[in-house]
Amino acid sequence: MSSVVTVGAYVVIVLLGVLLASYSRRHPEHIAPLHRLLSTVFASRATRILLVGFWWWLGWHFLVGPTLDP
């Protein structure tokens, strides 16, 4: 049961992300699109390192390192 709830929450979060991205593209006057947000906050080096570093780690995590215990 707890697994269903946990997975359901992940699905809801992903759907909310898709919804947010879609809405912001259609109504940039209400919420700035993600692309615009990133192009602004990436003026900060710390933000660039955090987000691109996290992206790189995801590749490392799933492609290089054994993600799960055998």
Added chain:
Amino acid sequence: MSGHSRRPGAATRPGRVVDIVCLVVLALIVVSQLLRPSPRDAAIFAGLFAITLLGALRALPLPRIRLPESHRGIVIAESILAAVLIAAGLALVIAPRSGPVDLGVVAALGVVAAPLVWGRRDDLAAALDVVPDGERVPLSRAGLAWAALAATLGLWELGAFLLGFTRTPDPPPAVSDLVDPLMNGPLTRAAVVVVWLLVGRELTRLAWLSGSRGPAPAGRPGPDGADSSGARSSGGGQRRSDRPDGGAGEGGRRQDDSRGDRG
């Protein structure tokens, strides 16, 4: 152009706040990786923490790397990047998982991305200065919304992880538990690799452009239809931020050269 003037002493404040937030997030990830326990992943994020800290303190003795800034230079660089990504994608899909090829390709992509991410600008205050008044609220809303979503995902994952300690017979799955099986099938693995590479390509491109040029003024979409922050955008108003000094003139250029690493 918003017309906002920057008060003395206030210029570095947004950058400092963001530096601290990023450091706190990285520190939390290090702690969570240690709790898993995954010392290797903890070491990766500890390295990112150290680099971020040294960058924030202006204590990293790295030379400023000059990247292509002309339209032609960017087109050539992006073409090379696209070719590299296609080759990397093929290698990652074809080679056995977690083998030396995967290790080499992912490590090489990190090495390629590093100078693009480091850039030569660290000036969030200047980037916020060129945001038009009418776009400040939508931008704030977007920042809050995405930050809330990311925080929710992180907290939920952390909660599932902590529950795993107490409910060993049926521990709630982490994101890794759900994604990992996809990496064993060739088609799903190829899909994950393509998505990962495309996201990385876009993130790196934005980091490169924002880190070398600063953000584009709003409402000036580039040829790709998006609000581009680089030379691919067109329009007279674009010229200002297309220049490394953000259009502040020669005085601004000198200022950028000497203080381009402001927070």
